[in-house]
Amino acid sequence: MKRFLTEHTEFFRQVRDTFHTTGAVAPSSSFVARALTRPMERHNGPKRILEVGPGTGSITRRIVTLLRPEDRLDTVELNDKFVDVLRHRLQHEPDFVRVADRVGVHHMAIQDFKADAPYDYIISGLPINNFTADLVREMFGVMFNLLAPEGVLTYFEYIYMRKVKKILSTGARRDRLTKLDALMEELCAKHRFHRDSVLINVPPAWANHLRHVKTPA
Ligand SMILES: C[S@@+](CC[C@H](N)C(=O)[O-])C[C@H]1O[C@@H](n2cnc3c(N)ncnc32)[C@H](O)[C@@H]1O
Numbered sequence: 001m002k003r004f005l006t007e008h009t010e011f012f013r014q015v016r017d018t019f020h021t022t023g024a025v026a027p028s029s030s031f032v033a034r035a036l037t038r039p040m041e042r043h044n045g046p047k048r049i050l051e052v053g054p055g056t057g058s059i060t061r062r063i064v065t066l067l068r069p070e071d072r073l074d075t076v077e078l079n080d081k082f083v084d085v086l087r088h089r090l091q092h093e094p095d096f097v098r099v100a101d102r103v104g105v106h107h108m109a110i111q112d113f114k115a116d117a118p119y120d121y122i123i124s125g126l127p128i129n130n131f132t133a134d135l136v137r138e139m140f141g142v143m144f145n146l147l148a149p150e151g152v153l154t155y156f157e158y159i160y161m162r163k164v165k166k167i168l169s170t171g172a173r174r175d176r177l178t179k180l181d182a183l184m185e186e187l188c189a190k191h192r193f194h195r196d197s198v199l200i201n202v203p204p205a206w207a208n209h210l211r212h213v214k215t216p217a
Contacts, residue, residue: 007027007056007057010056011024011055013081014055019130021127023129024055027055027056028205031199031200032058032201033058033061033063035198036059036062036123036156037063040066046068047071048117049072049120049123050073050119050121050123050146051076051122051125052075052122052124053077053125054077054086056085057089061089067099069102072103073102073104075104076110077107078107083107111139115146121152121154122147123155124153124155125156128155129161133179133180136180140187144212151212152209152211153210153211154210155210157205157208158205159205159206161203163181193214193216193217194217195209
């Protein structure tokens with residue numbers, strides 16, 4: 001209960017103070033976390049994982065339970081308050097402490113992140129609907145460059161949220177969402193091989209699984 005309160009209190013504070021980059025009303029549910037991590041569950045051999053925009057760690061909590069001794073997890077988070085929460089969890093919460101020597105917390109924008117080896121799995125919690133199409137194209141370009149040839153890039157978004165926002169908006173905001181929607185459709189047509197719908201989340205969400213080249217699941 002204490003953990004739940006700490007996680008949610010900081011999340012809501014950041015929704016109030018930094019909505020543009022936080023872009024959600026609550027941390028993701030454990031059902032979203034399971035959908036996002038499904039591709040890595042059956043992995044054979046050592047795996048490298050990158051989580052982009054971990055926030056207070058609602059998805060990270062699931063990833064750490066799947067980490068084996070030879071695996072590596074890096075997280076890239078823009079917001080210093082969320083970085084503090086993650087570092088605190090790595091020092092104090094048993095599931096996190098157990099793997100802390102294999103987890104990196106990088107306080108920066110994903111656009112600036114460099115790695116010395118590619119990742120087998122990248123999970124993005126970036127609030128894409130708050131950004132311009134150009135910025136999202138850049139972010140996905142960076143993530144695809146970090147992804148191993150057979151790797152999987154998974155991101156979540158709220159079901160039909162962009163389409164509804166587009167219908168309800170006017171002017172420059174509508175133009176931005178129209179361009180963004182076209183970009184995401186293009187990306188999914190080219191790369192998406194599977195999509196999970198998760199209804200138990202506020203709001204309900206899709207987990208989209210992408211590969212460099214679209215091949216069946
Ligand atoms: C919608 S929240 C997701 C939080 C968490 N993954 C979850 O599902 O509950 C978006 C997260 O992306 C982070 N973020 C936004 N822009 C970023 C960027 N350019 N690079 C890295 N993280 C970013 C925010 O600070 C926030 O933690």
